[in-house]
Amino acid sequence: MKSRKVKLIIDELIDQYAYADKSERPWIIGFSGGKDSTVLLTLVWEALTRIKEEMPYPYQLRRPVYVVCNDTMVENPIISSYVEDVLSKIETAARDQGLPIIVKKTVPKLEESFWINVLGKGYPVPNNTFRWCTDRLKIRPTSNFLLEQIDEKGEAIVLLGTRYEESATRERSMRKHEIKGNRLSKHNTTVNTYVYAPIKELMLEEIWYIINAIPSPWGFDNSILFQIYADASADDYECPTVVTNKEHSSCGQSRFGCWTCTVVKKDKSMSALIDNGQHWMKPLLGFRDGMVAGRNVSENRMTTRRNGQKAVTEDGHNQGNYTPEYRYRLLKELLQIQKNIQKERPHVVLITNQELIAIQVVWNRDMIFDFNVGNAYRDVYNKEISTNNIKSLDDTEKRILKEICIEDMSYYHLIDNLIALQETKTLMLSKYGLHNDVENRIESFVKEIEQ
Secondary structure (H helix, E strand, C coil): CCCHHHHHHHHHHHHHHHHHCCCCCCEEEECCCCHHHHHHHHHHHHHHHHHHHHCCCCCCCCCCEEEEEECCCCECHHHHHHHHHHHHHHHHHHHHHCCCEEEEEECCCHHHCHHHHHHHCCCCCCECCECCHHHHHHHHHHHHHHHHHHHHHCCEEEECCCCHHHCHHHHHHHHHHCCCCCCEEECCCCCCEEEECCCCCCCHHHHHHHHHHCCCCCCCCHHHHHHHHHHCCCCCCCCCCCCCCCCCCCHHHCCCCECCCCCCCCCHHHHHHHHCCCHHHHHHHHHHHHHHHHCCCHHHECCECCCCCECECCCCCECCCECHHHHHHHHHHHHHHHHHHHCCCCCCCCCCHHHHHHHHHHHHHCCCCCCCHHHHHHHHHCCCCCCCCCCCCCHHHHHHHHHHCCCCHHHHHHHHHHHHHHHCHHHCCCCCCHHHHHHHHHHHHHHHHHC
8 A cells, every 4th residue: 555645756756767867877776774765765666667567668677776785894783684685685586577676785995994994004983073984984985886887877866765854954955956846966076976866755654654564575574674773762662563643753763874883972773772682782882882982092092193293282192093002902802702792693794804914914014013913813713814824924934033033033023024014915905015115114124223
């Protein structure tokens, strides 16, 4: 059973896809797996199904519809697992139903991932004044995919699940870019890109009505999504089965994001999930809170930033990057939490092996040799990390080298460091610069022995 407003939206989608726009500009749907993007895709799916069934060639499905999901690599694990299941269903159902819906997953570049920046480069975790995460983890990966489509097709249309009702700020922003009488508005940052917001006038109650009353066209159980929102709600009442009464403001106000998010003062959704039975997430919340508490502690920060700029306040408080010691401590704590969680949930990965290796590469290039990712991994997991490139020398080689350098162990450390730089060249985010790294290490060694 569909409301009149829902039918009008589907009719508009059909018109825009098949008649109003004669080009083959791809549609790109930003899909988070949340309530609004789920409703948007549901209505687009219904429109495409009707076009296929009712309209003859050439109005049939000539325009690709990309369902683009951005994985920051630090998503709330419950949401991440749910989205994986949903995307798999979407991909299979679209193929079986003969619809031009293509699932694409975007991730940040390795050198821009959260853990490479925090544990590798020592960036302080984001806050409201230094919010580096949104651009690197979310905007850039999706923008890169968008630009690929524009290069291929010339233009693209981005469908957003944004709604006026979300906030006064959101409504002002949406109306600012709208063109009266036009469904499409120009993208405010990307050229040759247009924005289309078909569900902008839907109210929260209508969103939940659609999720609960219209079966998922890709065959997923929408009650799972509803339950996630219910469990993540900090409200004292239960979510109604179908929200139709404005006085009963649903659990749908919950916000999901990165479990590491340090921009918000308190992660209410993760706290509510824990309170509602997801007790295994408590160490994640504790780690997140610990990163907030340790962010501005002077002992955790260096006296300079990565560019060498001095970063000490007049009262002597350090404001530079995290110290190698603090990064190493955070890494070991993160690995221990991951190990404990994986005993019951082996699919939960908080930091990938690829990221661990890249962190070691960054440390080597920054001449940080006193701390080793392989050692941290071995201490926690009691085994070697699954790569033979992360170690500098094996035990026998180290023993022989120490015997040779017995009169001056500084030469042993120099050789070990140079080998570490050489062995990580195949793992480097960019091989360019290895020669300079070696020169820099030798130069620093010469300075050390001259002092």
